[in-house]
Amino acid sequence: MAQSDGAAPEAASDESLANEGAGDPNFMTSLARGLQVLRAFSEFRRQLTIAQVSQATGMSRAAARRCLYTLQKLGYVAEDDRRFSLRPQVLALGHGYLSSTPLAVVAQPYLDSVSRTLRESCSIAILDGEDIVYICRSAETRIMSISLIVGTRLPAYCTSMGRVLLAQLPPPALEQYLSTAQLVARTGQTSTSPARLRKILAETRAQGYAMIDQELEVGLRSIAVPIRDLRGQVIASINVGAHAARVSLEEMQTRFLPALQGCAAELGQLLV
Structure with a gap:
């Protein structure tokens, strides 16, 4: 929910x-x-x-x-x-998961590098139920009204990382999600129609990335790509978020997307 x-x-x-x-x-x-x-x-x-x-x-x-x-x-x-x-x-409860998850252990320097290069915040998340959960983050600036940290949960349907991960679900699992998830309008631009979201996710799967424009929060744009292990299985997603007033959608595609794809490929080589 x-x-x-x-x-x-x-x-x-x-x-x-x-x-x-x-x-x-x-x-x-x-x-x-x-x-x-x-x-x-x-x-x-x-x-x-x-x-x-x-x-x-x-x-x-x-x-x-x-x-x-x-x-x-x-x-x-x-x-x-x-x-x-x-x-x-309480931190000990989450430490066991993070310390035993290869991606969370090795990703930080790669995120830091992308964040420094683009001068924007960079994060990695996994899908857990109807939400994404942040497992690694490098923040150059604060881009949302809430503080995003490891462990933060956000709804998958209106986040770039969430859409990347939803797009990889098997058709029955995706249909189950679309039939039960509460698609609430977070802003005036949030896509809340299951039919519309189904089309967006099909496009995301085909093009290999997802981009949102102020659907999660006014003023926030974000672009994400999947992280695949050596078997080609999507295990997480990585994104960069920026203020809409500072970064255009075109710049996200031309400058941010290649940096994310390169980082995702490097991380994938480290994961069995």
Whole structure:
């Protein structure tokens, strides 16, 4: 589900967790609830009360309190005047993934080089459900109203990296996405028609890159290409974003696109 500007995706409701684990003896509802609570925090929700956690997750206040108590005992959250916040210990949960993902480990100097050459921000993301997740980033300037960092999630349908990744989905998976994704108009230029998006993704797959013009946020233009491993499988996408007032669409195609394609090719050679 696409989220509003700058917001983290809402955690699944307690009811949806019950449906997810219905009839599955191996499903640990208590663990799922704990992860729900961690996902309730975001850049815009750094401190939460028990009541706010309960509202964000859909679980009862008693369940939210027990989860927060347990997470506090384990060192993942801290309490100050009945308001809870995440502790640095949470970073260990993501570090294991990043340190074991070859692309995230080797990509940074390549991103830095592209960013310095173009004097714009450069990022790599993967597809996770209906969102893209940033796994590596080099920022020359801040180009969005929110701070984009490793771990940031954005809706795939209106981002250049997201469209590159959606374009590579098998037809059944793409149709499933188009039938369930909430295509919300983020700006006046956002494409929200499934038929229109299907056509855009077909063009993206054919031309090998995606470009958006102020569809995610007013004033933001972005261009992205796929990153393929040595077997030719698309594993991520890489983009460059810039202010629309500073960089034209033509410049993105003539100057940014070759730099991205070269970087993607180099990274692909490093991945098995």
